[in-house]
Amino acid sequence: MDPLPFLLQPPVFYPIIPYACTIFGGLRPGRMILIQGSAGISATRFQIDFQCGCSTRPRSDIAFHFNPRFSSSDAHVICNTLRKDHWLDELKFSGAPLKKGETFVLLFLFLPDKVKVSIGGHHFLDFTYRLPLKDVDAVGLYGDVTIKELSFLSSNPLKSGSADLQKTPLSKTFPMGLSECQVIAVRGLVTANPDELTLQLKSSDSIPFKLTANFQDQTLSYNSFISQSWGQPQNVQTPFFLFYPERFFEILLLPEAGLFKLAINGTPVNDYRPLVFDLKSIEELQITGSAGLFVVQC
Incomplete structure (x- = not known):
């Protein structure tokens, strides 16, 4: 029997930031990562990096850099890719529903050609891959942020009436x-x-x-x-x-x-x-x- 469908990486609760961990089996289309946490009350930024390894010297490539930044009036998100220790052209997404000192729920859905990100159950952005998804095998959490839970899912817990959900008893x-x-x-x-x-x-x-x-x-x-x-x-x-x-x-x-x-x-x-x-x-x-x-x- 193939053991891969049987295994599911357990969630991580309250990791000490900065934190990086391996994604068992790497990322593949259809996989989701759910992150619940809160930005610091005086935070200026934090970031979530989907990486090709956990090396710091030399630095691993980052296929998807998700970087919320807070100004005096609102929040926006910078997305980018780090390839061979060089950043590519960044993309800015304004109007992020994130506030300093308040909790958030982020859901990353990885599709064959792009990642879709929702905040608080509402779609916020799409980012087209610049590096192959199959090379991504780690996630890093950095900055002024508290993470309550990091979960690795194969079904969307925010989607009501999911066909995958079975009722009890x-x-x-x-x-x-x-x-x-x-x-x-x-x-x-x-x-x-x-x-x-x-x-x-x-x-x-x-x-x-x-x-x-x-x-x-x-x-x-x-x-x-x-x-x-x-x-x-x-x-x-x-x-x-x-x-x-x-x-x-x-x-x-x-x-x-x-x-x-x-x-x-x-x-x-x-x-x-x-x-x-x-x-x-x-x-x-x-x-x-x-x-x-x-x-x-x-």
């Missing part, structure tokens, strides 16, 4: 049961006013694994339903709550000998060891609650 069956190291991947978008999101593995008479994200008290917990009764919930240890309204999430669940391993948004969390562990008896994955789903893969 949703279930997947396992005619032959589960097996060790059979990874379960769930990727989706939390609703605007979430209450609770649950993921559970069921057999005919038990639920050996249940994950609950409670948005009211911002807790994550494990539990099992064995011998006709629920056990004592076990808190999932995380540095902060890993789900947010109207934001993308990824859950990876991996069964191993006697336990379940879990990662949320690329962050590994503590394992869960149910009292009864029989993978072959598990017949169904069930997802319910406050989310739309892009991918459910088992």
Whole structure:
């Protein structure tokens, strides 16, 4: 089985600026990058560079340089390309809906011949490539800016009614049961006013694994339903709550000998060891609650 469609780069939360990271597999038509953040209260500029590598000496080529600049009256965006350490002719886009000290949501959609950029869910500019898209394999964030989230997507979370979005409750069956190291991947978008999101593995008479994200008290917990009764919930240890309204999430669940391993948004969390562990008896994955789903893969 080709692993590439199965893998999706986890989001990055609150990176220290300046920040640069590799784009797993590089950019390709149809891929999107979502950036949420805020410009500094006294910012004059910041920039997002889609680069051909992360080298600083010599400096990597920059296929798409996105550079908001703030004046006393308004904001504009400068776009350009750096090739062999020389800038090409810059393009200026006036009237950017960006303000110092306020949050923003940027979505970059990469097409075969150009990149389309929306700000706050509204299209703002198109930029035709001057370097091949296939050479872009890194993104850099610089300047007076705070980035809350950098997400790498294959579906547009700002597009309502997307054909890719599946509603909950949703279930997947396992005619032959589960097996060790059979990874379960769930990727989706939390609703605007979430209450609770649950993921559970069921057999005919038990639920050996249940994950609950409670948005009211911002807790994550494990539990099992064995011998006709629920056990004592076990808190999932995380540095902060890993789900947010109207934001993308990824859950990876991996069964191993006697336990379940879990990662949320690329962050590994503590394992869960149910009292009864029989993978072959598990017949169904069930997802319910406050989310739309892009991918459910088992």
